[in-house]
Amino acid sequence: MINIENLSYKIQGKYLIQNIDCNISANELVVIMGANGAGKTTLLKMMSGSLLASNGTLLVDQKLIQSYSTQALSQKRAVLSQHYEISFPLSAREIIMMGRYPFFQSNPHEKDRAIVEEVLIQMEINHLADRNYQTLSGGEAQKVQMGRVLAQMKGGINQNKYLLLDEPVSHLDIKFQYQLLEIASAIKNEQTSVIAVLHDLNLALKFADRILFMKDGSIVHEHHKSEQIDVTVIKNVFGVDASIIELPELNRQWVCF
Amino acid sequence: MKLKSKYTFPLLMIVLVIVLLVSIVLGAVSISLEDMRLALTHWANGKQTDSIVESVFIQIRLPRVLLCAVTGAILSVSGVLMQGLFRNPIVEPGLVGTSAGAALGASFVFVFASWFGPNIQVFVGPFLVPLFAFIGGLIATLIVYQLSKSNSRVSLTSLLLVGVAINAVALSGTGFMTYLARDPQARSISFWNLGTFTGANWFQVELVSLVALVVLFLSLKDAKKLNAFILGEEEAGYLGIDTKKLKRKILIANTAMVAIATSFVGVIGFMGLIVPHVMRLLVGSDHRKLLPASMLGGAALLLIADMGARLLLAPAEIPIGIITSLVGAPVYILLLKGNNLIVNKGGNRD
Numbered sequence: 001m002i003n004i005e006n007l008s009y010k011i012q013g014k015y016l017i018q019n020i021d022c023n024i025s026a027n028e029l030v031v032i033m034g035a036n037g038a039g040k041t042t043l044l045k046m047m048s049g050s051l052l053a054s055n056g057t058l059l060v061d062q063k064l065i066q067s068y069s070t071q072a073l074s075q076k077r078a079v080l081s082q083h084y085e086i087s088f089p090l091s092a093r094e095i096i097m098m099g100r101y102p103f104f105q106s107n108p109h110e111k112d113r114a115i116v117e118e119v120l121i122q123m124e125i126n127h128l129a130d131r132n133y134q135t136l137s138g139g140e141a142q143k144v145q146m147g148r149v150l151a152q153m154k155g156g157i158n159q160n161k162y163l164l165l166d167e168p169v170s171h172l173d174i175k176f177q178y179q180l181l182e183i184a185s186a187i188k189n190e191q192t193s194v195i196a197v198l199h200d201l202n203l204a205l206k207f208a209d210r211i212l213f214m215k216d217g218s219i220v221h222e223h224h225k226s227e228q229i230d231v232t233v234i235k236n237v238f239g240v241d242a243s244i245i246e247l248p249e250l251n252r253q254w255v256c257f
Numbered sequence: 258m259k260l261k262s263k264y265t266f267p268l269l270m271i272v273l274v275i276v277l278l279v280s281i282v283l284g285a286v287s288i289s290l291e292d293m294r295l296a297l298t299h300w301a302n303g304k305q306t307d308s309i310v311e312s313v314f315i316q317i318r319l320p321r322v323l324l325c326a327v328t329g330a331i332l333s334v335s336g337v338l339m340q341g342l343f344r345n346p347i348v349e350p351g352l353v354g355t356s357a358g359a360a361l362g363a364s365f366v367f368v369f370a371s372w373f374g375p376n377i378q379v380f381v382g383p384f385l386v387p388l389f390a391f392i393g394g395l396i397a398t399l400i401v402y403q404l405s406k407s408n409s410r411v412s413l414t415s416l417l418l419v420g421v422a423i424n425a426v427a428l429s430g431t432g433f434m435t436y437l438a439r440d441p442q443a444r445s446i447s448f449w450n451l452g453t454f455t456g457a458n459w460f461q462v463e464l465v466s467l468v469a470l471v472v473l474f475l476s477l478k479d480a481k482k483l484n485a486f487i488l489g490e491e492e493a494g495y496l497g498i499d500t501k502k503l504k505r506k507i508l509i510a511n512t513a514m515v516a517i518a519t520s521f522v523g524v525i526g527f528m529g530l531i532v533p534h535v536m537r538l539l540v541g542s543d544h545r546k547l548l549p550a551s552m553l554g555g556a557a558l559l560l561i562a563d564m565g566a567r568l569l570l571a572p573a574e575i576p577i578g579i580i581t582s583l584v585g586a587p588v589y590i591l592l593l594k595g596n597n598l599i600v601n602k603g604g605n606r607d
Binding site: 048050070071072074075078079081084085086087088089090091092094095098099101102105106152162171 | 340478484485496498562
């Protein structure tokens with residue numbers, strides 16, 4: 001679905017992304033991890049089409065990402081960013097409806113309204129629907145924004161789609177961290193993939209089909225779901241010593257720092 | 258808090274019609290509803306009238322009231338558009354330099370047109386002043402927008418500071434024009450710095466209404482895009498909106514509208530601030546409702562201000578800009594104190 005070849009991004013003479021090669025297929029949840037400033041968000045923005053490569057190519061469905069129109073891309077991928085700053089009172093429902101904007105001209109169709117209601121229930125934010133977004137707590141706001149991108153992923157033309165999540169669980173409590181990632185992994189299917197930046201290695205290990213470890217703008221290691229996680233990689237990427245606990249009864253590994 | 262929009266619009270329209278009628282009735286010459294009816298039938302049948310009251314109504318009062326209503330609508334809609342563009346509720350055409358720049362452009366023509374002699378006047382005729390106002394307004398607005406933007410975000414502090422600076426430059430430019438001007442011109446420039454509807458005529462009403470209608474139509478078409486812009490420029494892009502094109506379109510259309518109005522009636526401050534703020538409380542931030550509501554509300558509010566200007570010290574007339582600033586400045590301070598003031602008020606908005 002996404003094919004990245006020799007991708008670099010340079011700004012003011014400094015490489016934020018350097019010679020990255022990777023492929024992301026449908027039905028995959030890929031997590032990107034790395035220390036602060038490793039280039040995770042930059043890579044995500046390049047996949048979203050908002051930053052264009054200085055070198056190399058980024059193909060979406062075998063076509064250069066810059067060859068898509070803004071409109072076409074908006075029906076194909078959704079992006080959840082880290083921060084939102086909203087200076088006008090809007091209800092949560094109005095924000096979620098924005099996720100449907102790529103799909104209607106000036107007034108929402110019946111289907112768009114139905115999708116918004118469906119998302120409200122799915123994200124368990126029905127009670128927030130008519131609240132002013134500006135009065136929501138950080139976690140509540142994050143759920144509303146997640147609802148918006150979920151609404152954007154639904155319906156529309158039958159085509160490959162992908163969802164980009166930049167630290168989607170940063171403000172959420174433990175229950176919702178798991179719930180959100182469960183929802184994220186539930187949308188991946190034969191036509192959909194999910195790419196997320198996470199900071200919690202154990203959360204990533206539980207949900208990711210693949211983890212890409214980034215350092216200084218490059219992918220230094222790729223971890224596949226079934227493999228044993230390597231402590232030297234963790235040391236290299238994050239600069240911390242870790243030990244691995246096997247949890248055979250859960251069929252999982254647990255990383256302690 | 259939020260009224261059902263089902264009731265809001267009919268209510269706003271009724272208020273506007275009442276205010277319009279009262280504005281026509283009250284004045285140095287009082288005009289009754291019966292006079293209006295007679296004058297309009299005469300006018301519709303193409304008959305000349307020798308009644309003074311009817312002439313006052315058709316030639317003076319009606320164009321003045323209509324110009325005032327349309328200008329009020331323009332300034333308020335412009336407030337909504339600018340606030341959307343800058344993503345900030347305290348922006349208005351007076352603050353970001355549009356009005357002051359337009360006033361400078363217009364006063365430039367005012368002073369120099371007579372120097373250049375009648376040739377230019379004949380060439381572009383009555384469009385000369387609005388044209389220069391547009392150029393002045395656009396330059397000022399662009400400077401403020403470019404300078405206050407860092408990393409694709411408009412910082413509030415730099416916006417305010419740059420706005421103050423550009424306004425000061427434009428104001429001193431206008432001051433310089435006054436200095437250059439001969440006495441009668443100078444008097445009208447300074448009067449017009451504070452806004453007035455005294456010279457209203459039908460040409461102005463027609464031109465301003467035409468521009469206002471076009472801009473309102475265009476911005477209503479882009480209402481959804483303006484909504485998405487609230488999320489942020491990049492986010493709007495993710496939702497399929499060509500933000501560069503939207504910004505360019507809004508900036509030019511809005512400047513044209515404000516500049517043309519300013520070139521006829523002078524600088525009237527704070528309308529673009531108060532009206533959108535109140536309308537957001539009434540109908541919410543969805544531009545599909547906010548734009549038409551601000552249009553109606555703005556028209557009614559400026560008519561009320563103009564009645565104050567005409568009647569408070571009658572037979573003398575107070576420049577209308579003084580009245581709107583007197584009322585608007587406190588609202589502005591209130592808004593500044595809280596960006597959080599708006600934020601915290603939200604609560605359950607049912």
